Amino acid sequence: MGIEIERKFLVTSDAWRDAAHRVVPMAQGYLNDLAVVQSGAQNASVRVRIEGDVAFLNIKSRELGASRQEFELPLPVDDAHALLALCVGGRVEKRRHLVHHGGHLWEVDEFLGDNAGLVVAEIELDAADAPFARPDWLGAEVTEHSRYYNLALAAHPFRDWSASERG
Amino acid sequence: MGIEIERKFLVTSDAWRDAAHRVVPMAQGYLNDLAVVQSGAQNASVRVRIEGDVAFLNIKSRELGASRQEFELPLPVDDAHALLALCVGGRVEKRRHLVHHGGHLWEVDEFLGDNAGLVVAEIELDAADAPFARPDWLGAEVTEHSRYYNLALAAHPFRDWSASERG
8 A cells, every 4th residue: 555645835836727737626525513423413414526527425424533434425416415405524625736846746736715715735755755846836835834734725715815824 | 185094003923923024124313412402502303314225314394383394315225324323312123024914015114223122013004994904913003103113212211111001
């Protein structure tokens, strides 16, 4: 089994758009109130996820010790859109642009809605220190900053970030 | 479109067992706390349902005025059993016996767990007053008694019924 390392960066310009060869609309949300799962009153979270023309329902058990169960059910995209409208938490929408550069595939996520204005670029590497060619438009690394996680962006969207959080 | 009327009865003996030609293990439960959906803090309920060798996830939106959305996703039975273990509400298990009598198919539900001891027989008819042959083992009709509904049996199981409720 391979281990994949994901590194995440800000972008400093729109220059990546010229090299983008495909865009995938993505959206996710949770049918359940996330606080209810965290409180232990419920044992599983139910996420709706749309990636272009496919969609999934993801069910994750609350972490109990080291064990956690995950289930993924394919979902018709029309149903997924209807379910997304019923979601009460974790709602994030973005356009994922695929950009080839220097032999690597970058995923440039352009967020929408309450996170509009935020753009981050991700690269998957075989090791944390694997070399890669830096595109001109690449900015500071934010891999370790949890405020860029999907769930964090749903709870505290980019619209509400302070100047220092926007870095 | 046909309209189906379901009538529900108690049974007075075990004589139906001799005529039962098939048994289907059934189970259901809800991943979410039902009170959360009823309170309006959540917009949809997620039910896990196993019927013999098939299983489904049923998502229902909270009723808003006259409109309600329903989604049914097929689920591997193994996943369904694992998900049932994560359920926090509406958990009911029973064995459904199929019994032919007088040209009609009876479903005799033998409940398990907290509802062990309860057995009810259901028949589907084309009209509420459609004639049917009464088997010897058929008891009083309970069609209109809401305490026999699955959700009611989950919240207030047969084990906790008073003598008059068992009546």
